[in-house]
Amino acid sequence: MGCERAIIHVDMDAFYASVEQHDHPQYKNRPVMVGGTGGRGVVAAASYEVRKYGVYSAMPMTRARKLCPEAVVLPVRMSRYREVSAEVFRIFREATPDVEGLSLDEAFLDVSASLALLGSIETIGANVRAEILRRTGLHASVGMAHNKYLAKLASDAGKPRGFVHVPRDGVRSFLDPMPVSRIWGIGKQTLPKIQKLGILTIAQLRKADPAVLSQVFGKRTGHFLALARGDDEREVVASRADKSLSREVTFDQDISEPRELLAELQRQVESVTGRLRSQGYVARTIQVKIRDWRFRTATRSRSLVAPTASTEVVYKQARVLLQKWLQEHLNTPVRLLGVGVSGLEEPDERGINYDTTAQKVLDKTLDEIKRRYGDNKATHALALRRNKIPRED
Numbered sequence: 001m002g003c004e005r006a007i008i009h010v011d012m013d014a015f016y017a018s019v020e021q022h023d024h025p026q027y028k029n030r031p032v033m034v035g036g037t038g039g040r041g042v043v044a045a046a047s048y049e050v051r052k053y054g055v056y057s058a059m060p061m062t063r064a065r066k067l068c069p070e071a072v073v074l075p076v077r078m079s080r081y082r083e084v085s086a087e088v089f090r091i092f093r094e095a096t097p098d099v100e101g102l103s104l105d106e107a108f109l110d111v112s113a114s115l116a117l118l119g120s121i122e123t124i125g126a127n128v129r130a131e132i133l134r135r136t137g138l139h140a141s142v143g144m145a146h147n148k149y150l151a152k153l154a155s156d157a158g159k160p161r162g163f164v165h166v167p168r169d170g171v172r173s174f175l176d177p178m179p180v181s182r183i184w185g186i187g188k189q190t191l192p193k194i195q196k197l198g199i200l201t202i203a204q205l206r207k208a209d210p211a212v213l214s215q216v217f218g219k220r221t222g223h224f225l226a227l228a229r230g231d232d233e234r235e236v237v238a239s240r241a242d243k244s245l246s247r248e249v250t251f252d253q254d255i256s257e258p259r260e261l262l263a264e265l266q267r268q269v270e271s272v273t274g275r276l277r278s279q280g281y282v283a284r285t286i287q288v289k290i291r292d293w294r295f296r297t298a299t300r301s302r303s304l305v306a307p308t309a310s311t312e313v314v315y316k317q318a319r320v321l322l323q324k325w326l327q328e329h330l331n332t333p334v335r336l337l338g339v340g341v342s343g344l345e346e347p348d349e350r351g352i353n354y355d356t357t358a359q360k361v362l363d364k365t366l367d368e369i370k371r372r373y374g375d376n377k378a379t380h381a382l383a384l385r386r387n388k389i390p391r392e393d
């Protein structure tokens with residue numbers, strides 16, 4: 001026992017695409033892309049069948065379609081993915097309360113305290129994976145180790161349907177042959193510099209002279225050497241919900257009409273605050289992101305005195321931010337618009353913090369309709385003024 005930790009990293013395989021293949025069995029074993037289908041749509045997820053063609057997520061859909069014209073292209077159904085995600089996270093929490101979600105389909109589980117009750121780390125990892133398959137019909141990759149960094153590398157190493165345990169005495173043989181780019185924090189900036197020193201693998205980094213490394217890493221030399229040895233002391237921080245929620249849309253065609261932008265903003269606020277309410281949180285800060293036709297991006301934010309999850313309250317604040325930008329950039333075509341909330345907290349006795357009871361009733365009704373019939377079935381009237389449905393990417 002002692003301070004030895006047991007960390008499992010679980011990552012669903014091609015999550016959105018796999019949910020679609022599961023819900024539409026006719027697309028099983030076929031190349032499937034999920035994402036925006038409009039002119040500027042982006043691939044949000046690619047099934048393993050389509051990745052063979054060089055398609056990856058965040059790629060423009062037009063390019064992806066050229067690489068694999070026979071691929072099935074499906075729209076993003078975020079509410080469905082959230083529903084499956086909730087089930088997957090329930091399974092995680094049956095193994096341990098110490099679950100740190102990284103996204104809808106990925107989490108760290110600290111199962112150190114569960115070992116006595118549920119068996120070895122491999123037993124728990126195997127059970128989690130089997131339970132996910134049984135209850136959702138989906139495959140996950142599982143990585144197991146005594147810290148987060150190794151557990152994450154282990155699940156990546158096995159993908160898809162991976163099951164990799166890195167025991168203490170196997171750390172060196174696991175890490176050494178890997179390219180240095182696999183180390184967390186070695187990004188596009190640092191990688192060429194370190195490669196210039198002749199360091200290509202993690203083994204070479206581990207054995208390198210710290211004085212030489214410090215030319216590239218500076219004060220962080222010790223940190224990167226520790227990672228090269230497989231050392232990582234960070235704790236699993238149990239999270240109950242996302243720390244921030246956001247939604248953004250790249251338009252098929254740039255929009256400069258303020259009324260249209262405000263209608264889109266309303267839709268986004270509804271989506272974000274709906275998620276906020278479904279997770280039982282209120283938010284303190286509201287942010288609006290605007291990218292114009294020349295790719296200049298502005299983010300504007302406001303903090304509230306009283307945190308809220310009300311669509312109307314958040315919309316009013318977001319509208320002020322957008323209108324201020326519009327005044328400063330008259331007739332500037334907008335390419336992307338997004339809204340986000342952060343500073344999430346549990347509501348106090350005032351609850352969601354509505355200005356009026358009518359707002360509360362409206363939010364509740366819309367949440368219920370959306371829950372039953374899907375994201376696009378109901379909206380505040382203002383959002384309907386937009387003449388076409390935006391694409392999500």
Ligand SMILES: [Mg+2]
Nearest residue numbers: 011012013105
């Ligand atoms: Mg995944």
